[in-house]
Each structure stands twice: as C-alpha cells, then as structure tokens.
Amino acid sequence: MRSRREGPDVTAGAPLRLSAxxxxxxxxxxxxxxxxxxxxxxxIVHLGIGAFHRAHQAVYTQDAxxxxxxxxxxxxxxxxxxxxxxxxxxxxxxLYGVLTKDAxxxxxxxxxVHTGVAFPRDETPRxxxxxxxxxxxxxxxxxxxxxxxxxPGGGPDLTDPDLAADLATLGSGDDAPARTPxxxxxxxxxxxxxxxxxxxSVVSCDNLASNGHVLAALVARTLDAGGRSDLASWxxxxxxxxxxxxxxxxxxxxxxxxxxxxxxxxxxxxGLVVAEPFGQWVLEDAFAGPRPVWERAGATFTGxxxxxxxxxxxxxxxxxxxxxxRGALRGLTTIADAVADPDLLAASRALVDQDVLPTLEAVxxxxxxxxxxxxxxxxxxxxxxxxxxxxxxxxSVKLPQRLLGTVRDRLAVxxxxxxASATIAAWIAYVRSVxxxxxxxxxxxxxxxxxxxxxxxxAAAGPVxxxxxxxxxxxxxxxxxxxxxxxxxxxxxxxxDLGVR
Ligand code: CS2
Numbered sequence: 001m002r003s004r005r006e007g008p009d010v011t012a013g014a015p016l017r018l019s020a021x022x023x024x025x026x027x028x029x030x031x032x033x034x035x036x037x038x039x040x041x042x043x044i045v046h047l048g049i050g051a052f053h054r055a056h057q058a059v060y061t062q063d064a065x066x067x068x069x070x071x072x073x074x075x076x077x078x079x080x081x082x083x084x085x086x087x088x089x090x091x092x093x094x095l096y097g098v099l100t101k102d103a104x105x106x107x108x109x110x111x112x113v114h115t116g117v118a119f120p121r122d123e124t125p126r127x128x129x130x131x132x133x134x135x136x137x138x139x140x141x142x143x144x145x146x147x148x149x150x151x152p153g154g155g156p157d158l159t160d161p162d163l164a165a166d167l168a169t170l171g172s173g174d175d176a177p178a179r180t181p182x183x184x185x186x187x188x189x190x191x192x193x194x195x196x197x198x199x200x201s202v203v204s205c206d207n208l209a210s211n212g213h214v215l216a217a218l219v220a221r222t223l224d225a226g227g228r229s230d231l232a233s234w235x236x237x238x239x240x241x242x243x244x245x246x247x248x249x250x251x252x253x254x255x256x257x258x259x260x261x262x263x264x265x266x267x268x269x270x271g272l273v274v275a276e277p278f279g280q281w282v283l284e285d286a287f288a289g290p291r292p293v294w295e296r297a298g299a300t301f302t303g304x305x306x307x308x309x310x311x312x313x314x315x316x317x318x319x320x321x322x323x324x325x326r327g328a329l330r331g332l333t334t335i336a337d338a339v340a341d342p343d344l345l346a347a348s349r350a351l352v353d354q355d356v357l358p359t360l361e362a363v364x365x366x367x368x369x370x371x372x373x374x375x376x377x378x379x380x381x382x383x384x385x386x387x388x389x390x391x392x393x394x395x396s397v398k399l400p401q402r403l404l405g406t407v408r409d410r411l412a413v414x415x416x417x418x419x420a421s422a423t424i425a426a427w428i429a430y431v432r433s434v435x436x437x438x439x440x441x442x443x444x445x446x447x448x449x450x451x452x453x454x455x456x457x458x459a460a461a462g463p464v465x466x467x468x469x470x471x472x473x474x475x476x477x478x479x480x481x482x483x484x485x486x487x488x489x490x491x492x493x494x495x496x497d498l499g500v501r
Contacts, residue, residue, distance in 0.1 A: 018267040020093040023110060030097070030265055033112035034066040037094035040074030042115045043292070045130045045188070047181045048143040049077030049085050049117060055098050055250045055275040057140055057205055062113045063297030073138075073292040074115035076130045078184060080143065083119035088271040090117055096271030099261050101383035108264045120184055124177040131188025134197045137289045139188070141215075142205045142246075143181040145397035146451045152400070152479040154214055156182075156222040167226035182222065189219075189239065190231055199238045199288035205246045207317055209401050210306060212243030212284060242284040245309040247316065249276040249378060251386035276381055282308045307363040310405070314356045315368070316375045317402035318423065319348045323379065324391035325426035329433065329498065333441050335391060336382040348376065351419040359409040389441060393449040395427045396456060396477045407481060416486045418493075425494025428471050432460040432500065452476065464501055468492040 016022050020036050044061065046053055058075060065073050079085045089096060094114035100107050118126045130136055141147070151157040158164060166183025169176045170190060178184035185202065192200060202219075204211035219241075223232035250273060257274045281299040295301055302308075320335065326347060327338025338344050352372045360368060379386075403420055410417035431448060433439040435457040439446040450456055452474075459470040468491040472482040481487055 015262060015266065015268045018092050018095055018097070018110075018265065018269040018271075020095060020112075022267050023095055026110075027266060029108075031107070031109035033095055033110040034062065035071060035112055037074060037112040037114055039071065040065075040113065040115050041072045041135055042076045042130055042133070043073040043136060043290075044075045044138045044140060045127060045136055046075050046077045047127075047139065047141045047184060048080055048147060049114070050080070050142060051253065051273040052246075052248070052250045053077070053140070053142045053205070054096060054111065054271070055273045056246055056248045056279060056281065057142070058111050058113050059098060059279070060281055060294050060297040060299055061292050062111050064292040064294045065113070067296035068293050070292070072135070073113070075113050076116045076118060076127065077114050078118050078120050078127045078181075080120075080147070080181065083122070085271070086117045086119050089114060092269070092271055096273065097261050097265060097269045099257055099264075099272060099274045100277050101274060102277050102381050103383055106260060106264070106383070108261055121177045124184065124187065125175060127178075127184055128187045128191050131185070131200070132191035132195050132197050134195075136197075136200070138201045138203060138287070138291055139185065140203045140205055141181060141185075144206060144394065145208060145401055146394055147181045147206070148208065148215070148218060149180060149182060150208075150214070150218065150397075152476055154217060156218050156225065158222070158225055163222070167222065170226060170228060182218070185219070186223065186226075186228075186231075189235060190228075193231055193234045193238075199240075201287040201289060201291060202239055202241050203244055203283070204241065205244050207246075207313055207398070207401055209310065209313055209405055210243060211309065212241040212286075212305070216241035238288065240286050240288040242286040243305040243309065244284065245280070245282040245305055245312050247280040247312055248278060249381075249384060249386055250274065251384045252390055254385060256385075274384060276378060276384055278378055302364075307361055308366075311360050311363050311366065311368060311371065313402045314360065314406050315352055315372055317398070318351060318356065318406065318420075319372075319375060320379070320391050321395065321398060321402060322348050322351055322423045322426065324388045325395075325423065325430040326498075328388040328392055328439060328441060328446065329426065329429055331441065333387055333389075334382070335379050335386045335388060336384075338388055339376060339379045345376070347419065347422060351423060355410055355417045355420040356406050358413075358415070359406050389446055389449075392430060394451065395431070396450050396452040396474070399424070399427060400477060400479070404478065404481060407487065411481075411484055411486065416490050418490050421487060421490035422494040422497065424471075424491050425468070425498055425500075428460070428467060428491070429495060429498045429500045431456050432467070435460045464495065467500070468495060
C-alpha cells in the first residue's frame with residue numbers, strides 16, 4: 001500500500017479525473033484494469049448497477065476475462081431509480097476503483113468491464129436491445145429485495161402500480177420506459193424471443209432465499225397473469241435462472257474513502273466503491289448458454305446452491321440485521337462498534353446457536369460454527385466504516401428473507417425462537433424510535449428508509465400495549481406468522497427487554 005505522504009501531489013490544482021486516458025499514467029501501487037472497457041463486447045446485461053455489483057460480480061468478470069483472454073463479457077449496466085451511476089462511470093469510460101480495506105491495510109485496483117451504463121427512464125430501448133442481442137448470453141441482477149415486488153408466499157405483487165404499468169406496456173407493445181427491474185427484464189425477454197436470439201441465463205445475485213427459483217417462478221407467474229403465456233412458454237424452454245449465493249461486505253462510499261483513493265491514485269474517481277477483502281460467489285451450474293469462466297476468478301459452481309445460500313442468509317445477514325438494529329438503538333454508528341459490544345456479540349451468537357443452526361442442513365465443506373465465527377470476525381473489520389443505518393434499511397423486505405424462515409422452521413418443530421424474536425423486537429423498537437424522530441446518530445436524526453415506511457410508521461405509533469401484535473399482523477411482512485401466539489409473546493418479551501415503553 002502507498003501511504004498518503006508518498007502519494008502524487010494533488011495540491012497543485014484540481015486533480016484530474018480517472019478515465020481511460022488518465023489511467024495510462026498510473027503509479028505502480030494501484031492495480032490497473034487489464035482492459036479498456038471500450039474494447040470489450042457486451043455479453044452481460046446487469047440490472048441494478050450499484051456498489052455491490054461493482055465490487056462483486058464485476059470484479060469476478062474482469063478476473064475471468066483476464067484469466068482466459070476472452071473479451072466477450074463486457075457488461076451493460078442499468079441503473080435503478082437515479083442516473084447517478086451514469087454520471088459516475090460514463091465520463092470515466094466505465095473505469096472505477098475498488099478500495100479494499102481491513103484493519104491492516106488498504107489497496108486499490110481498477111475495474112473496467114462496463115461497456116455502458118443506461119438509465120432506464122431515458123434508455124429502456126437500449127437495455128432491451130442489449131438483452132435481445134445475440135452476443136448477450138447472461139443477465140445478472142442486483143436489484144435488492146424490494147426490487148422483486150414479491151408478495152408474501154413468493155408470487156408477484158400484482159397490486160404494485162409500477163409492476164402493473166410495466167405489464168401494460170408489455171401487453172400494448174408501446175415504448176414507455178420500464179418502471180421496475182422485472183419490467184425491464186420482461187421487455188428484454190420479449191424482444192429476445194421476437195428476434196430469436198437464442199437462450200439466456202438470468203442470474204439473481206440478491207439476498208433472496210432460493211433466489212433463482214423465486215425469480216423463475218415470479219417471471220412465469222407474472223407473464224401468465226399479464227396474458228403473455230406465449231412468452232412464458234418460450235422462457236420455460238430457453239431461459240434458465242441459476243441460483244446464487246453472493247457475499248462481500250460493501251459499505252456506502254464516503255468522502256473519506258474518496259480522499260483515500262485520491263491519495264493512492266492521484267486521480268479523482270467518482271465511481272469508487274469500497275469493500276472488505278473477502279468475497280464469495282457460489283453459482284448453480286445451470287446456465288442456458290455460454291458464460292464467463294467465473295471459476296477462474298474464484299467462483300464455485302455447484303449442483304445445489306441452496307444450502308450455501310440459506311446458511312449465508314440465516315447466519316450472516318440475520319446477524320447483520322441484529323447488530324444494525326440493536327447497535328443503532330445503543331447509539332452505535334458502525335457494525336464494527338456493534339459487534340465490539342459484548343451484549344450485542346452475545347445476542348448475535350445466541351441467534352445463530354439457538355435458533356439458526358438447528359434449522360440448517362449440512363453445507364458441503366463448511367463447518368457452520370467456524371463460518372459463524374468468520375462472519376463475526378469480518379463484521380469486526382473497523383476499516384470499512386459499514387454503518388448500522390445502512391444495514392438497517394428496508395427491514396420489511398429483508399427480514400422475511402433472512403430471519404423469518406428461521407422463525408417458521410423453529411415454530412414448526414414446537415420450539416420458541418426467543419433469539420430470533422429478539423431481533424424482530426429490535427427492528428420494531430428501531431422503527432418506533434426512528435419514526436418518533438428520536439434516534440440520533442453522529443448528530444443526525446435517523447429517518448426510516450423502507451419501501452413500507454408508511455405502514456410501519458402507523459404500526460409503530462400508539463401504545464406499547466399491542467405493539468408486537470400490530471407489527472406481526474402486517475401480513476405483507478410476516479405472512480401467516482402473525483397468528484402465532486408464541487411468536488407474539490416472544491416478540492413482546494423482546495420489546496420489554498429492550499426497555500421499549
Ligand atoms: C447487509 C448485506 O445491508 C445489508 O442488509 O446484510 O448487504 C451484506 O453486507 C451482504 O449480503 C454481504 O454479502
């Protein structure tokens with residue numbers, strides 16, 4: 001690592017921006033990108049080009065292309081609700097840095113795999129054309145839990161106005177911009193079918209239980225409901241949805257991270273992302289056609305991803321949420337501070353040992369107790385600055401994926417999941433505190449970031465008496481679990497333990 005003192009002199013004037021041209025003059029300590037992204041062929045369309053994708057799948061793709069010399073896996077990235085990433089990456093010809101940080105050191109490498117970045121509100125036809133191009137073989141998604149518009153039970157939420165609008169566009173054939181990632185995918189699939197461009201693999205890289213199978217079912221059911229069973233039958237024969245487990249802790253990029261990268265790079269990088277050193281990608285070996293040789297970059301292909309995915313969601317992500325809510329309630333800003341708190345560490349271990357491990361089947365080659373410890377050690381990494389508030393976002397769509405399966409499995413064998421209920425209680429207490437405007441972290445009043453913020457605020461308001469019940473009756477979140485008296489009592493006990501009044 002290059003220390004800041006040895007870095008290039010950036011005080012003389014405004015630093016130049018990272019671009020294909022300026023990257024040629026890089027100092028030795030920064031790992032350069034092996035390709036000029038403009039020379040790659042687009043083989044992948046990625047929906048949801050946020051920081052996670054850029055620090056995870058994009059890095060694997062670059063390494064796979066570098067290992068094989070195959071330049072056919074450039075990525076066209078589609079943003080979600082804002083054009084922010086277009087402004088970050090397009091002026092840099094797709095190049096950006098990944099700043100990897102742990103307690104001992106930081107390092108910076110450049111990634112350049114994106115052949116373009118499109119903002120669907122203005123550029124739906126461009127994304128659709130790329131999905132339909134014969135040179136494209138893979139669509140990957142990181143659109144977060146809420147991006148799937150899932151109804152409880154796993155089907156599509158057809159009452160969602162944006163999804164309904166996208167289905168209407170698909171039916172009418174007009175060229176209104178897609179409003180949801182699924183809508184964009186449907187338009188792309190329809191165009192690929194029309195153009196007879198061959199099979200396609202659609203790879204969910206989100207933290208959804210059984211992500212591939214859920215997405216396959218979601219697509220089939222939505223297309224049927226939208227009167228497009230012709231397209232659904234083509235999808236059934238020509239498109240596969242490999243399941244995946246993705247893992248890398250990627251905090252939001254801060255001004256401090258940008259300053260650190262500037263000192264290392266000597267160039268301003270608006271597209272910078274930050275990550276821990278660890279990364280893991282397990283994919284189901286079920287691709288419909290060609291794909292990058294991601295195993296050359298360290299990915300694992302297997303016949304059955306589910307045990308990996310379930311262990312990761314139920315251990316890592318559930319512990320993350322536990323630390324996020326309980327940590328924030330204690331005034332702790334970062335996940336590393338939260339895991340350093342002995343009570344919260346004990347709560348995290350109790351969750352895994354008492355409630356999660358009994359629900360997990362063996363994972364080939366993985367000692368789950370060691371996995372738990374390695375996850376806790378990664379979360380203790382103080383260098384990333386990963387915040388409790390970032391992980392605390394979107395609880396109403398995250399908890400069903402990472403925690404409620406555990407709760408359901410424990411109740412099914414007659415066990416009361418006290419530790420998991422304590423995490424539900426911590427979420428409720430967090431929502432109550434935040435919606436009352438009384439949670440302040442780092443001098444800032446925390447606001448509720450959740451697609452169901454209004455319903456949650458209504459459930460959180462009012463007397464503590466009945467608070468657990470008002471939440472558990474939100475069937476969009478808890479499904480049929482709301483009817484469990486054991487769960488309600490355990491959550492109410494958790495609220496009392498947290499001193500909620
Ligand atoms: C986190 C995840 O923000 C969150 O909800 O739990 O993003 C987590 O960092 C990743 O899944 C790690 O792979």
